[in-house]
Amino acid sequence: MRKPLIAGNWKLFKTIGEAVDMLNELKSLVSNNKEVEIVVAPVFTALSSVSAATAGSNIRLSAQDCYWEEEGAFTGEVSPKLLKDAGCSHVIIGHSERRQYFGETDLTVNKKTKAAIAAGLNAIVCVGESLAERESEQTFSVIETQIHGGLAGLSEKMFAQVIVAYEPVWAIGTGKTASEDQAQEVHIFIRQLLARLFGKSVADAVRILYGGSVKPENVKGLMGQPDIDGALVGGASLKADSFAAITNFKG
Numbered sequence: 001m002r003k004p005l006i007a008g009n010w011k012l013f014k015t016i017g018e019a020v021d022m023l024n025e026l027k028s029l030v031s032n033n034k035e036v037e038i039v040v041a042p043v044f045t046a047l048s049s050v051s052a053a054t055a056g057s058n059i060r061l062s063a064q065d066c067y068w069e070e071e072g073a074f075t076g077e078v079s080p081k082l083l084k085d086a087g088c089s090h091v092i093i094g095h096s097e098r099r100q101y102f103g104e105t106d107l108t109v110n111k112k113t114k115a116a117i118a119a120g121l122n123a124i125v126c127v128g129e130s131l132a133e134r135e136s137e138q139t140f141s142v143i144e145t146q147i148h149g150g151l152a153g154l155s156e157k158m159f160a161q162v163i164v165a166y167e168p169v170w171a172i173g174t175g176k177t178a179s180e181d182q183a184q185e186v187h188i189f190i191r192q193l194l195a196r197l198f199g200k201s202v203a204d205a206v207r208i209l210y211g212g213s214v215k216p217e218n219v220k221g222l223m224g225q226p227d228i229d230g231a232l233v234g235g236a237s238l239k240a241d242s243f244a245a246i247t248n249f250k251g
């Protein structure tokens with residue numbers, strides 16, 4: 001059984017104080033939820049403080065990116081080892097905003113994913129097609145390339161620390177959600193591709209999250225799809241009540 005995972009990507013929002021306040025509010029709203037793994041991803045500067053606030057709760061901490069080297073002359077970068085040190089259990093890698101604005105490629109996604117796993121973090125590896133790619137019927141080939149490149153060389157054992165997030169770029173922050181059928185179609189494609197590349201037991205066990213305008217109103221339908229194992233949530237994760245409602249989708 002794949003335990004559902006709901007992760008909130010807070011992007012470039014919230015001061016340390018705002019992040020801690022939100023965490024404290026969220027904690028009480030989700031404290032009875034034992035069936036879902038709940039993860040929040042604040043900005044780097046808030047990680048330590050939010051980590052302290054998660055103590056004794058069922059909320060886990062993620063960073064939004066990492067570098068692949070452990071340490072060295074790499075001004076401005078943060079390594080997986082330091083994310084662990086700050087209290088992270090997860091790290092988001094290859095988010096479409098990083099691919100679009102910061103030159104992330106499948107090769108850097110691959111290096112970061114391997115480094116995160118080696119440091120003991122769980123890597124949430126994002127893939128997804130743009131609107132132009134969908135409209136020119138390239139969705140599956142784009143996803144295949146991203147999975148091939150981003151996850152190249154991973155062993156079955158390493159996959160215990162990998163979560164894939166399918167995030168169609170046209171659905172991120174736009175209010176346009178992929179329909180349940182559109183999402184399921186890509187999720188099963190990813191699972192079958194993983195089976196071909198890495199074996200059936202990897203494909204059966206790996207969790208594949210959907211991301212793109214997930215809200216309290218649409219989460220239940222998406223989570224009802226057989227190959228959707230959770231959600232990566234942006235905008236609707238910034239308020240404790242809406243994020244809690246998403247994590248409590250089982251009612």
Ligand code: PEP
Nearest residue numbers: 172173211212213234235
């Ligand atoms: C995201 O940033 O990963 C995301 C899915 O954003 P939103 O939920 O706002 O579309």
